[in-house]
Amino acid sequence: xxxxxxxxxxxxxxxxxxxxxxxxxxxxxxAAQFQQSNITYKIIPAEGNTYGYxxxxxxxxxxxxxxxxxxxxxxxxxTKEGASKVAALVISKIKKGEMPPTVTKxxxxxxxxxxx
Numbered sequence: 516x517x518x519x520x521x522x523x524x525x526x527x528x529x530x531x532x533x534x535x536x537x538x539x540x541x542x543x544x545x546a547a548q549f550q551q552s553n554i555t556y557k558i559i560p561a562e563g564n565t566y567g568y569x570x571x572x573x574x575x576x577x578x579x580x581x582x583x584x585x586x587x588x589x590x591x592x593x594t595k596e597g598a599s600k601v602a603a604l605v606i607s608k609i610k611k612g613e614m615p616p617t618v619t620k621x622x623x624x625x626x627x628x629x630x631x
Contacts, residue, residue: 549609556602561591568602570609578605583628584618597628 552572559581561567567581582591584601592598601618604626608616 554606554609558595558598562589565591566595566598567591568598585620600626
């Protein structure tokens with residue numbers, strides 16, 4: 516038997532294992548359940564003296580966002596005001612039934628948040 520046979524067998528087993536480990540698609544709660552909820556946010560410290568936000572529904576943590584949404588890297592917002600504006604935008608999206616309440620770079624620019 517050629518020496519490549521064990522390697523090929525190992526690679527085939529590895530591929531089968533990788534396929535079995537494919538993560539399930541993310542699911543989000545039904546947005547309608549939040550229309551009567553008390554939704555609040557809290558500004559949190561983030562990497563490099565920046566800021567992020569946590570969003571709570573009826574006192575329960577729903578979203579932990581220590582970085583600028585849709586931006587590369589681990590930095591948050593330069594100001595608490597910037598983090599507050601985006602947190603308020605996310606809350607408005609949740610109340611409108613948008614799930615997940617994603618925020619684009621263009622939306623951040625529209626509300627005066629620098630895209631960097």
